[in-house]
Amino acid sequence: MRLDDVRVLDLTRLLPGPYATQLLADMGADVVKVEDTGAGDYARHTPPVTDRGTGALFDSVNRGKRSVAIDLKSDEGREAFMSLAAEADVVFEQFRPGVVDRLDVDYESVREVNDDVVYCSLSGYGATGPYRERAGHDLNYVGVAGLLDMTRNDEDDAPRVPGYQIGDLGGGLFAAFSIVSALLSRELGNTGGEFIDVSMTDVVASFSQSIAYEALAGDAPRPGETALTGLYPWYDVYECAEGRHLTLGALEPEFWQAFCEEVGRDEWIGEHMTGDPDRRAALRAGLEELFAERSRDEWLADLSDQTMTAPVLSPAEAFEHDQLVERVVKRPDDAPPRVGFPAAGTDAPTDTDESVPGHGEHTDAVLREAGLDEAEIEALRDGGAVN
Secondary structure (H helix, E strand, O other), X not given: OOOOOOEEEEOOOOOHHHHHHHHHHHOOOEXXXXXXXXXXOHHHHOOOEOOOOOEHHHHHHOOOOEEEEEOOOOHHHHHHHHHHXXXXXXXXXXXXXXXXXXXXXXXXXXXXXXXXXXXXXEEOOOOOOOOOOOOOOHHHHHHHOOOHHHHOOOOOOOOOOOOOOHHHHHHHHHHHHHHHHHHHHHHOOOOOOEEEEEEHHHHHHHOOHHHHHHHHOOOOOOOOOOOOOOOOOOEEXXXXXXXXXXXXXXXXXXXXXXXXXXXXXXXXXXXXOOXXXXXXXXXXXXXXXXXXXXXXXHHHHHOOHHHOEEEOOOHHXXXXXXXXXXXXXXXXXXXXXXXXXXXXXXXXXXXXXXXXXXXXXXXXXXXXXXXXXXXXHHHHHHOOOEO
């Protein structure tokens, strides 16, 4: 999982694109964050702020990157950008469709200086379709993709805003996957450079696989009425004595049997996968009564690993949990704790750069690497094309 010597020009901001390039940077890619000469990435100034005085979101998804500040609206700034693009492996943008065309930094323009470039565009609805120019955020995308409707307990409940940005993060993850796939395809000789169009809404729609067959057949899956959204009492969330919650996911007969035997309810074993709604309702009532007898942690202390149970944790609790601490919560000696790269491997980078770039901190160094001399860089700065 190493991307050493891969250079990514990152034109994205806020969360989706920076999350994607953070994953690439964690794998060793040289990510050059191209910001405007004004305020830069909005996330630098979005509360809450860290002890550094920058937005916590910015610090979370921009570690180990380099920042250059270029005015792409100026001819000189565009020329400077093209000097960087000529040597890049990847150009990644997250503007609304049409913006890169107006700036003349679109795929076809970049191809004129680098025919082998992998060029990825990430947007809310993609470059085609009637919504292609529609502004939006994560909540809009999950609404259009059908997910928001399924967050309800039942038809009478209002849709719930998801706790994490599923479209933003799913879109960023899929963009990173697509970029790495395109780089591999290029290295295998299957393709040269290529253009990738990723829609965050499409990615969320792709997450619907468990209900897509019914939906496409016109059966209209309803919240609370499908196998994985509350229809089955053996796959649900239950409140414990002190008001905290436990998940039960015993879909397979052997796990349901193990659960029933451990809680002393052997009479429930035969109720598994019953199609009778009255029997399911009675079983759900029994489970609610059972779990209400003890606290969440008391249940967890006594139930074995074979019962398909787990706690519902707050984010603060999750990041202190031994399982996440062991694998994904990082506490570097010289940097604040963070959520790290979500995969382990025998050749995964371990010496990740924890620094967060200042706005335009690396402009001169990166331009020098592109072949510009000190006089040319100074002229660009005097003209306001870079800072």
